[in-house]
Amino acid sequence: MKKQLKLSAVAGLILATGGLGLTLFATRASATTLPPSQRSAALAARPVPLPALPRASVVVAKAEAPALACSGVLDRRHQFALGMLETGNHDAEIGGAGEVSRYQIMPSVWRCYSVSQNYRNPQVALAVARQHWAVLHDTFKQQAGREPTDFDMYVLWNTNHGYYSARNFDPARLAPVVRDRAQRYVNLVQCGEA
Secondary structure, eight states: OHHHHHHHHHHHHHHHHHHHHHHHHHHHHHHTTSOHHHHHHHHHHSOOOOOOOOHHHHHHHHHHOTTSOOTTSOOHHHHHHHHHHHHSSOTTOBOTTOOBTTTTBOHHHHHHHOSOOOTTOHHHHHHHHHHHHHHHHHHHHHHHSSOOOHHHHHHHHHSOTTTTGGGTTOGGGSOHHHHHHHHHHHHHHHHHHO
16 A cells, blocks of 8 residues: 555656646747747746645655655754754743743744643643744745745744745845844754754
């Protein structure tokens, strides 16, 4: 059964990739018949439909590639780096603005995900952090139109709602202290990979 699942997943991925290639080729070919002044506008305006992948291929790909973590999931490396940068992974820390838990979550944000006020419990804190992380990830993808990097995710985590989007998700437009902390987070994540 697993072998069949893997083979069907690989076949589905190959077919999907081929379909995407044909779609891109057709888009480029039709745009080249336009005058040069209209080509780039046609290519930018034309949506490129992505073929649907079989559901089994997604499951198999995740199971076979644990090193390729989705930035929407607060995995062990990312949770360690986040807790380390925020509080040194100390559960009892309370931030200057009232942030709670090792992940320094505002109580008003915490209440969106949990009725528990056991801020010092690492399992409860992790459950809340994972939910909030996923919401930040999805919001970024929707607003920025791309997958967030580790840098992007930490900026979202460590700033007020709308701070990054007001700067068009451009790291060069961030305050230096925000950029520095985000880079420290990236460095911690990368150290966890080694």
